[in-house]
Amino acid sequence: xxxxxxxxxxxxxxxxxxxxxxxxxxxxxxxxxxxxxxxxxxxxxxxxxxxxxxxxxxxxxxxxxxxxxxxxxxxxxxxxxxxxxxxxxxxxxxxxxxxxxxxxxxxxxxxxxxxxxxxxxxxxxxxxxxxxxxxxxxxxxxxxxxxxxxxxxxxxxxxxxxxxxxxxxxxxxxxxxxxxxxxxxxxxxxxxxxxxxxxxxxxxxxxxxxxxxxxxxxxxxxxxxxxxxxxxxxxxxxxxxxxxxxxxxxxxxxxxxxxxxxxxxxxxxxxxxxxxxxxxxxxxxxxxxxxxxxxxxxxxxxxxxxxxxxxxxxxxxxxxxxxxxxxxxxxxxxxxxxxxxxxxxxxxxxxxxxxxxxxxxxxxxxxxxxxxxxxxxxxxxxxxxxxxxxxxxxxxxxxxxxxxxxxxxxxxxxxxxxxxxxxxxxxxxxxxxxxxxxxxxxxxxxxxxxxxxxxxxxxxxxxxxxxxxxxxxxxxxxxxxxxxxxxxxxxxxxxxxxxxxxxxxxxxxxxxxxxxxxxxxxxxxxxxxxxxxxxxxxxxxxxxxxxxxxxxxxxxxxxxxxxxxxxxxxxxxxxxxxxxxxxxxxxxxxxxxxxxxxxxxxxxxxxxxxxxxxxxxxxxxxxxxxxxxxxxxxxxxxxxxxxxxxxxxxxxxxxxxxxxxxxxxxxxxxxxxxxxxxxxxxxxxxxxxxxxxxxxxxxxxxxxxxxxxxxxxxxxxxxxxxxxxxxxxxxxxxxxxxxxxxxxxxxxxxxxxxxxxxxxxxx
Numbered sequence: 192x193x194x195x196x197x198x199x200x201x202x203x204x205x206x207x208x209x210x211x212x213x214x215x216x217x218x219x220x221x222x223x224x225x226x227x228x229x230x231x232x233x234x235x236x237x238x239x240x241x242x243x244x245x246x247x248x249x250x251x252x253x254x255x256x257x258x259x260x261x262x263x264x265x266x267x268x269x270x271x272x273x274x275x276x277x278x279x280x281x282x283x284x285x286x287x288x289x290x291x292x293x294x295x296x297x298x299x300x301x302x303x304x305x306x307x308x309x310x311x312x313x314x315x316x317x318x319x320x321x322x323x324x325x326x327x328x329x330x331x332x333x334x335x336x337x338x339x340x341x342x343x344x345x346x347x348x349x350x351x352x353x354x355x356x357x358x359x360x361x362x363x364x365x366x367x368x369x370x371x372x373x374x375x376x377x378x379x380x381x382x383x384x385x386x387x388x389x390x391x392x393x394x395x396x397x398x399x400x401x402x403x404x405x406x407x408x409x410x411x412x413x414x415x416x417x418x419x420x421x422x423x424x425x426x427x428x429x430x431x432x433x434x435x436x437x438x439x440x441x442x443x444x445x446x447x448x449x450x451x452x453x454x455x456x457x458x459x460x461x462x463x464x465x466x467x468x469x470x471x472x473x474x475x476x477x478x479x480x481x482x483x484x485x486x487x488x489x490x491x492x493x494x495x496x497x498x499x500x501x502x503x504x505x506x507x508x509x510x511x512x513x514x515x516x517x518x519x520x521x522x523x524x525x526x527x528x529x530x531x532x533x534x535x536x537x538x539x540x541x542x543x544x545x546x547x548x549x550x551x552x553x554x555x556x557x558x559x560x561x562x563x564x565x566x567x568x569x570x571x572x573x574x575x576x577x578x579x580x581x582x583x584x585x586x587x588x589x590x591x592x593x594x595x596x597x598x599x600x601x602x603x604x605x606x607x608x609x610x611x612x613x614x615x616x617x618x619x620x621x622x623x624x625x626x627x628x629x630x631x632x633x634x635x636x637x638x639x640x641x642x643x644x645x646x647x648x649x650x651x652x653x654x655x656x657x658x659x660x661x662x663x664x665x666x667x668x669x670x671x672x673x674x675x676x677x678x679x680x681x682x683x684x685x686x687x688x689x690x691x692x693x694x695x696x697x698x699x700x701x702x703x704x705x706x707x708x709x710x711x712x713x714x715x716x717x718x719x720x721x722x723x724x725x726x727x728x729x730x731x732x733x734x735x736x737x738x739x740x741x742x743x744x745x746x747x748x749x750x751x752x753x754x755x756x757x758x759x760x761x762x763x764x765x766x767x768x769x770x771x772x773x774x775x776x777x778x779x780x781x782x783x784x785x786x787x788x789x790x791x792x793x794x795x796x797x798x799x800x801x802x803x804x805x806x807x808x809x810x811x812x813x814x815x816x817x818x819x820x821x822x823x824x825x826x827x828x829x830x831x832x833x834x835x836x837x838x839x840x841x842x843x844x845x846x847x848x849x850x851x852x853x854x855x856x857x858x859x860x861x862x863x864x865x866x867x868x869x870x871x872x873x874x875x876x877x878x879x880x881x882x883x884x885x886x887x888x889x890x891x892x893x894x895x896x897x898x899x900x901x902x903x904x905x906x907x908x909x910x911x912x913x914x915x916x917x918x919x920x921x922x923x924x925x926x927x928x929x930x931x932x933x934x935x936x937x938x939x940x941x942x943x944x945x946x947x948x949x950x951x952x953x954x
Contacts, residue, residue, distance in 0.1 A: 257312070327432070379423060383422070465487075492505070511546055545592055731751055758841075758925070761820050
């Protein structure tokens, strides 16, 4: 300990506060800047494989330069071959330098830099360096962080028309047919080594030729299919990556079902020992489950009759085509499908197939005949740099498979790797691991391994401690793990032989069998395509009593955490006036105009009112700025859980992905509609916090920003923001304050996850 303290003291002497801040600032500059080397697909008699530099860096200063090296700049052998001063914080620069040709046989199965490096230099000091690199192991290296995800949940770089390649060492004049059929300048093995994990394969069948099956682009055969298969097998033999071999379209020779059977027989024979049979969950299978089989090739097939009859092939990936001819039109198409993906995140079917954004332009027949677009290389040159930027800045949260032409001309692999790493550190809106690890039951706190949760009366050690006047109350509260009726349960030291204690406990008539459930929160037992009675049984209406006539007005909403605790905002919990004060919560409500509530399936219990015993607001709550606007309502009596009254799950994660859609549930007026008596459900799209700058610029606290397709105008204060899937719901936020009706402004929510520990300790 002494050594540590001395070293820390020396560290403080060595670095002043200002210097430490400078170090942190510099690290942030480096992390937040983008710098990469791209290889142009254009080819002419003067230039082939031209090196381009892409950068995005808001921290650039006058005098900063970018230097292109042949060789690692950290070595003495490095040679500066190009230097320029950027004139903007964001750009793309052609260098006029040609990169050396690299045979596929020269590539290895380890991540490596390939000769060329680019550095951001200030005052002759290198601040950041990137290189032209390969990524043959990027997925397996992230097995621990990506393993729980499904293919639909991973950002996967892919290639379009993967078998339509031609690898030129020197310039060749392309015929018009070549200009509009070649989509890749690397063979399939190299595409995989550079980082592609999705292969778009078009097969032509030529039964009268020596090679029956070919990789085609439309009606034009390019390479024998056996060459493609050989490359895939070699890659799988030398890595632990997962590859999707997606067979799309059948341009030549597939007019009969027998032809498809011939192709699948050939594929299964050639890939024997490599492919994974279609599992029960199909595309709902996690990456880890795929890895655990030892078979990492997925053969997907664009013909449902074959999929139905062959258990070895999977349903095809959904290719999302724009069939557009301009960059602007392609942007509109991609923006549409990615926006739709974000909006549908709540309704996402975990068994649905992955989707591939086909990120290229599509020429018409006349375009090809008259060469109006200059060929696929020219078209890709115009598109690929935009693809990198769009999927890095706009659609990074929703991207699934992105299939590109000429993969080295994009930064899609590095972009996918970067955002997969970020996704692994945040909540995925479709991933249901939200239940806190320190909770075992819906209303019971999990105890340490050496303790058991039993009624207080059975824990003699705690009873004896409570008899001591000096025993602090907060210590007792920390030991409480739930309630049986009005009796607290506590974490009690487990004796060596607990059979008698457990037997007595389980035979106790007051013991609640619900506490035996290992996962009993966030459950909705009503299945309906539209919200109905029992769809969201986690809500409580927060009531205020009229001091003059005793009537109750329900102006806020809360969320049930356990039998005795309701979560709401501090502004609701502390609201009072000369006429009203906080009084109770109403449980089991759906339609305020009826009691009990009924639908076509059943009638619920009558709503029940529970008086509030006391309010526990966050100690740092600021009513002026809405900072830490969160509170707990402790009830006088316990809530029995029924079909219309259930506790919610909550998470101890700290981040929520931008672009996902959550549900705001509560009662009140919705824009453009007459106020309804029924519970309302409003989809809310999560936005970057800077989109709520209108509020933060006024000094107001912004923890979570979101906007609805309809505005919650009044009555929704304290309403929960929920995410969920087939396994249940979790609360990620609460409405704190926000837009005025019809203004189409975002609203501000409390980020409940930031307070998970505080909730756990006090509920």
